Amino acid sequence: MKRNPERTQKIAFFFLFLATLFIVVPVGLILVVIIQKGLPAINWQFLSDIPRQGMRAGGIFPAIVGTLYLVLGAIIFALPIGLMAAIYLSEYAKDNFLTRIIKLAIVNLAGVPSVVYGLFGLALFVIFFKFGASILAGSLTLGIMILPLIITASREALESVPYSFREVSWSLGASKWQTIRHIVLPNAIPGILTGTILGLGRAAGETAPILFTVAAFYLPRLPKSAFDQAMALPYHLYVISTQVPNVHEKIRYGTALVLLTMVLFMNLVAIVIRYKFRKKKKW
Amino acid sequence: MVTFNIRNLNIWFGKIHALRELNMQVLTHEILTVIGPANSGKTTFLRMLNRLNELQPNFTMSGTVDFDNRNIMSLGREDVRRRIGMVFALPLPLPLSIFDNIAYGPRMYGIRSCSKLASIVEDALKKAYLWEEVKDRLDTSAFKLSGGQQQRLCIARTLAVEPQVILFDEPCSGLDPISTAKVEEAMIKLKEYYTIVLVTNNVKQAARVGDRTAFFLGGELIELDKTDKIFTAPEDSRTDGYIRGKFG
Numbered sequence: 001m002k003r004n005p006e007r008t009q010k011i012a013f014f015f016l017f018l019a020t021l022f023i024v025v026p027v028g029l030i031l032v033v034i035i036q037k038g039l040p041a042i043n044w045q046f047l048s049d050i051p052r053q054g055m056r057a058g059g060i061f062p063a064i065v066g067t068l069y070l071v072l073g074a075i076i077f078a079l080p081i082g083l084m085a086a087i088y089l090s091e092y093a094k095d096n097f098l099t100r101i102i103k104l105a106i107v108n109l110a111g112v113p114s115v116v117y118g119l120f121g122l123a124l125f126v127i128f129f130k131f132g133a134s135i136l137a138g139s140l141t142l143g144i145m146i147l148p149l150i151i152t153a154s155r156e157a158l159e160s161v162p163y164s165f166r167e168v169s170w171s172l173g174a175s176k177w178q179t180i181r182h183i184v185l186p187n188a189i190p191g192i193l194t195g196t197i198l199g200l201g202r203a204a205g206e207t208a209p210i211l212f213t214v215a216a217f218y219l220p221r222l223p224k225s226a227f228d229q230a231m232a233l234p235y236h237l238y239v240i241s242t243q244v245p246n247v248h249e250k251i252r253y254g255t256a257l258v259l260l261t262m263v264l265f266m267n268l269v270a271i272v273i274r275y276k277f278r279k280k281k282k283w
Numbered sequence: 284m285v286t287f288n289i290r291n292l293n294i295w296f297g298k299i300h301a302l303r304e305l306n307m308q309v310l311t312h313e314i315l316t317v318i319g320p321a322n323s324g325k326t327t328f329l330r331m332l333n334r335l336n337e338l339q340p341n342f343t344m345s346g347t348v349d350f351d352n353r354n355i356m357s358l359g360r361e362d363v364r365r366r367i368g369m370v371f372a373l374p375l376p377l378p379l380s381i382f383d384n385i386a387y388g389p390r391m392y393g394i395r396s397c398s399k400l401a402s403i404v405e406d407a408l409k410k411a412y413l414w415e416e417v418k419d420r421l422d423t424s425a426f427k428l429s430g431g432q433q434q435r436l437c438i439a440r441t442l443a444v445e446p447q448v449i450l451f452d453e454p455c456s457g458l459d460p461i462s463t464a465k466v467e468e469a470m471i472k473l474k475e476y477y478t479i480v481l482v483t484n485n486v487k488q489a490a491r492v493g494d495r496t497a498f499f500l501g502g503e504l505i506e507l508d509k510t511d512k513i514f515t516a517p518e519d520s521r522t523d524g525y526i527r528g529k530f531g
Contacts, residue, residue, distance in 0.1 A: 095340065168375050168437075171333060172388035172444055173365030182391070187378060 041254025073139025082150030138214025153195020431462025
């Protein structure tokens with residue numbers, strides 16, 4: 001049979017398109033189902049009230065606040081350390097055995113399942129450092145989980161600043177640190193921010209790392225300090241979906257919708273920053 | 284007066300022997316032009332003078348480079364680069380405004396006063412013959428300038444640091460003939476105050492602006508003499524071949 005290039009091309013394109021469509025469909029379905037079932041639950045009381053009647057009524061305010069605290073704590077811990085490590089790795093570290101070990105460690109850290117982080121957090125922060133199940137322990141555990149994300153994103157952002165800018169800065173008598181501080185960092189900040197926000201989204205959505213380290217099953221009040229337990233959205237969702245009987249469907253989907261909105265909103269912010277930066281980029 | 288005195292200089296990048304047994308001097312207030320084909324070591328030579336080579340991970344060297352009778356490796360790295368300015372092949376403005384580009388160097392070694400910075404910027408831009416073209420828009424991004432203007436901006440930025448020596452690394456390779464003429468004009472006027480080393484791929488440019496000319500080939504200095512002599516009666520047949528365009 002003679003080959004018809006026109007037709008084989010069409011067949012190939014069809015399958016490629018089908019595969020692409022396959023990615024869109026689940027995302028769309030998840031969104032539609034959750035919005036459809038969850039939207040009726042969303043009202044001011046749901047967002048601002050504490051859970052009542054064994055979480056079958058009332059709101060999810062403590063869980064929202066808990067998640068915000070956790071995310072904030074994680075970022076306060078992970079951003080400075082991650083950024084400094086990234087600067088060291090991309091600007092100062094010589095390519096030797098130690099550096100390679102460190103880079104390998106970061107890659108492996110990114111690959112560790114999140115429940116293992118939870119167990120690690122339990123052993124180190126909750127028990128060994130005696131923080132107890134607390135916002136502090138949960139934040140640190142989440143922080144360690146998103147460290148590799150932040151380091152990788154920051155390194156990429158730093159390394160995307162052209163080498164020639166550094167040479168110019170050095171040739172004008174600026175030291176290496178001055179060059180990083182005044183030329184490299186300002187131009188890498190949008191990329192670092194993007195990575196950080198994506199890390200935040202990840203931290204907000206994870207259940208396993210907070211399971212043993214902070215999450216309260218039912219705590220109808222706001223946490224009082226960093227050493228207090230807290231409710232958090234992902235764990236709350238797990239609890240009302242599997243542990244508490246007779247929770248109305250719309251409350252479950254409403255909770256999922258709030259969590260999804262928070263995470264998607266963070267991703268949206270990251271996308272906007274990246275877009276603006278690309279438009280402004282001048283080299 | 285001798286600004287640079289180079290003795291038995293060898294440079295390697297890994298296994299590549301980039302410069303071999305270089306012995307030469309750069310005189311004060313001259314324009315030394317350096318010509319040679321690609322990979323002849325001329326840029327390596329230039330970047331040795333302000334210690335930029337050593338940032339490459341596998342750099343090794345032997346021999347000495349004296350700057351004003353002091354070993355360049357014993358002077359502070361930042362100090363060397365401040366006293367020996369460099370203009371790169373492509374115009375490389377920093378992603379800052381015109382003003383901040385020029386003020387960058389002085390700010391880095393601690394000049395904070397706005398009025399002082401303003402006078403440094405004006406002075407440097409005038410010396411690079413750019414002041415008239417940009418004086419009304421110092422706050423705009425340096426990327427808005429044309430290629431030739433950007434290169435003169437880079438010259439001004441180097442001048443703002445008040446170096447003794449300016450190294451030019453093929454400064455006109457990305458420029459049109461008129462911009463090239465303007466940059467060359469600036470260089471000849473700058474000779475009065477600065478020692479200039481110009482690496483160029485443009486043999487005619489070397490003839491136009493040089494006082495002395497060095498010819499590099501394969502990492503070796505083949506010939507160094509008065510520019511007129513190099514271009515009329517070179518000693519070495521390889522120099523003759525190169526400037527006539529027989530190879531390279």
